[in-house]
Amino acid sequence: MSLVLHTVICSIRPGRVGVPIARWFNDIAQQNGNFNARLIDLAEFNLPIYDEPKHPVLQQYEHEHTRRWSASVDTADAFVFVMPEYNFGPPPALLNALNYVYREWNYKPAAFVSYGGVSGGLRAVQLAKQTLTTLKMAPIVEAVTIQMVAQHVKAEQFSPTEIHQTSARTMLNELHRWAQALKRLRQPEA
Incomplete structure (x- = not known):
């Protein structure tokens, strides 16, 4: 049975640029063949503040x-998790959903x-990893970091560089190893 991968669009705000990036990554994940890849949009779940x-x-x-969630x-x-950086941290919608x-x-x-400006969202990722470990998840080291995202998204289309493509493939292979284990x-338990 194939392992299921959820590519989660973590920003829910109007005008977000994560959607075309997530579509691109989900396509790469489908082509990879190690996962049954599914695109998940947090905005579609309409989760209020934890209630x-x-x-x-x-x-x-x-x-x-x-x-449903x-x-x-x-x-x-x-x-x-496909996510921007908000004030050096993860999007509030992601933390709420977690x-x-x-x-x-x-x-x-x-x-x-x-994705983000010069940091590419790395500071937000570091903070999100702390939450994930508390949920008994295993955040891996391999990642795709998109610096200066406005230069890569035009007319709701993401134009990846070779490093984005290579990073995505490397990350998927490592993620598959962890998912199997x-x-x-x-x-x-027996």
Whole structure:
């Protein structure tokens, strides 16, 4: 059975540039062949600021939006977060979405396609990794970093450089290794 990869568009604001970048990456992931690659847009889940009365570790969700999000996260074996940097940090929509569920994230690898100005979103990635490890996820080192993103996105089309292409392929291969290894940890104990 093929492993499922979710490429998550993490910005939900109007005018976001992450959509064409995420489409590009998802196409690369589909061509890679190691994953059943799916594009996930946080904006489509319309998650309000965390509003579940019970702790997510209990998985006793009262709201339909949480149940939909839980089911989506649960089906994935690995994640790639496509995200900008907001004030040196991750987008608030991503942090909110991460906090909505807990067990559904456990023992799954994650990687990043980040974008921004001169830093390419690296500072936001570093902060996001701290949250991921608390969710028992394994953020990997390999990444795609898009500096000066405005130079690469025109008319809602992303124009990658060779380093973006090479980084994406390298990251996918490593993510697949981690996804295979961590899947064993999610098996029920005998």
